[in-house]
Amino acid sequence: MSNNNQHIIESPKEKQTRHKAMEAIKVINTLKEEFKNPLESMEYFYKLFEDVYCHQKSLHDNKVKVGTMCIQIPSEIIYALDAVPIRLCNGFYTDDEIGSDYLTQKACPLVKATVGHFASKNFSDKPNYIYSPTTCDQKTKAGETIKSFGYDVVDVDFPRVKESEISREYFRRSIRDFSIDLSRKMGKKLKKKNLKAAIGKVGYAQSLYHKLCEYRKDSDIRINGNDMFLVTNAFFFDKIDNWINAMEALIEECKVRKEKNISVCAKVSPRIVYTGSPPIFPNYKIPILIEESDAVIVADETCSSNRMFNDRVAVDEWFVNDMLDSMADKYLKACTCPIFTKNDDRIRRIIDLVKSYNADGVVYQAYAGCTVYELEQRSVLAAMEKEGIAILYLESDYSPSQGGQLSTRVEAFIESLKMKKRKAK
């Protein structure tokens, strides 16, 4: 870079920040400008992502920030202790490249990017403590690597069998230990009243997600799938009250759209259920390809979206330990990640989503290097075939160079669904 013959030398950190801002703004502008009938109330989310990822704006200056490496850490406990949960799953290619120096090149891009983010120390809201559930092998090992950079990372024991009573007890114990550890670190007692209020608030946020999704079941769609991923990804780090307000505005706008019959896609656009490795901002490579090919994502089965909001904590007794046990049960039982030995729930959920959202097909993405999603594709494909549901399986990573080959496959799939739709008319 030159300015009046003076060379401004960028530090590696400045360069990484600039590259990440470029990745972020490219996707934000695509979502803002490339799709039909954008929603006005999405502006809140576009600005939020721009502030955080292009301008490094901190949202939680004066709060204790608790980093979580997966959805398995109950955010209700963190809120009840007046701290803020920050989900650390990362979607930046810049961070993925940095992470490759610390893990193997063949590792999952999500995990590499998460590690790369820590290595680059490039945080707008740096977590004070980090909790890493021992879910998939790569997340488990990533915790150790992050520890070696000098961060306070606590492993949270997580069972890989979901049905047994032993697993249930095991995870209940893990969640109690997590709450004790965080309370001790923060020097605060977990109070019944605060935990009950936090369960109520997170539950309300979940109910708003479901309310918004109702508008995706209509034959005319009010919000596209990429915007929905942005909305749910914002829940990773936003102030929960602001997120709730922005969701209420979106729901209101969708209500008006329904009255005025405004849709984001044509009637013939194939309706897609998205499943597999989670789309995490700004890696919306495949969701963008799908919607640029004139299809619309009406629902998803991923941990960066639907899985976070699907089931609510059901409490029998409002004592602290009972609430903790109910949370452990909900987080374990409701999870449909392929990390588990047996995962019939996931297949049931995909089929249920296809039926209730009247979808024409399923797109299954597995990140290259993610063994569990790769392995589980066989059983999911067989189940879809049995149900007569069209499905496209894609392996992808965070690299921008893969586009051409993926878009050919996505376009061909969408075209075949369109033909089927036309014939069925």
Ligand code: SF4
């Ligand atoms: S893919 Fe599975 S292990 Fe990875 S973050 Fe999501 S729920 Fe956790």
Ligand code: SF4
């Ligand atoms: S995509 Fe696979 S490897 Fe990556 S975090 Fe999820 S389960 Fe683990």
